[in-house]
Amino acid sequence: MHTNVATNHTKTEILQLLLQLALSSGGSFAIWRKPKSNTVEIVLDETANPFKVDLSIEELEPGFIVHPFADQVDKKAYFIKASKYFSFEIDKPIATDELPEWAKIQLNNQEKLSPAEIRELLINQTLVSKIKTSKLSEQKDHFTQLVKEGIKAIQQNLLEKVVPARTKTISIPPNFNLSCTLLKLMDSYPNAFINFFHLPHVGTWIGASPETLIETKGDTFYTMSLAGTQIAIGDNPLKSAAWTQKEIEEQALVSRYIVSCFKKIRLREYEEHGPKTVLAGNLLHLRSDFKINMQETGFPELGSIMLGLLHPTSAVCGMPRGEAHDFLQEFEGFDRSFYSGFLGPVNIQGSTSIYVNLRTASLHDNEATLYAGAGVTEDSDPEKEWEETELKCQIIGKFIQNPSA
């Protein structure tokens, strides 16, 4: 007798199945989990060539946007259309019946790949997207010199703040298991935006961002200013953290920048809360929150407007923005690619949540390139800024090298 028993799948099995489907589809896809959420979401667009869109986000169909740090000549961003969308709760087993039809069909027709085979598939897909970082951007001497140049420019009143960055390349170990790494990141960093995206021939990135660039839901617009870094120590790091003048000023500059954007568009009514100490992995930052009612203030398209004005914020570039950008172009010596750009779901389930692409790594061939920067003010110590970037690199790096870290 044939009984129709629903098979339950664990979150690891589901994620493995989705990764196998998406990686073998030849298309673009993104998988993410928003901060403080238990929902894992995926969008998949099987079109072979990555697609680009204008930044008028209110007009976009549901999907996932990805923009590099640098302004684009065409003023466009990559966009993964939600041709296929699925979400599941991380803390509940999923029955085969609950899978969307497209996943069920594949599940029945395809042989299930092992984690090692999925790793192989990933590596084959990323062979071509090797990011051109220079050897210089990996070197401590180069970075500390960059910080010194930044301090000099600040002392000469050319800049108020600048955020130089560096890279660190590690090998992807033979036992690397992408679904385990993603689940471990979700478990370890509940306050972060955990993300993975693959754009064929463009890039494959994994990250755990602590910084929202813009969020819109219903009539509410939200953004934050995040800066200042120290290691979280002790039983109650949020309560016991003390901040120096340097860090307070560094974060205040980011807040002032946001307020100056509001002023530019004559938006006068906003709520500002903070700064308060927040946890991001094992690091602490200072954060202020800004909220606006888009309907009451008469700015229904505030999402797009602020996206245009805010990026790149002084948390990733510096102040004044143009001068800091030119300084980085001249002295940083490498292409930041998607690091410190922005990414996130657009118009999905009635909301848009776009994050700054921080605590992130690009996967290519057998290697991962980690990216991190540090806010430099007049009182910066180059050695300490280097150590800060080491800590920031570890946030993702440790789970690529050893998922059970």
Ligand SMILES: C=C(O[C@H]1C=CC=C(C(=O)O)[C@@H]1O)C(=O)O
């Ligand atoms: C530029 C980065 O972090 C920014 C966000 C929070 C704190 C920062 C800082 O303390 O320097 C940076 O402004 C990065 O993680 O690469």
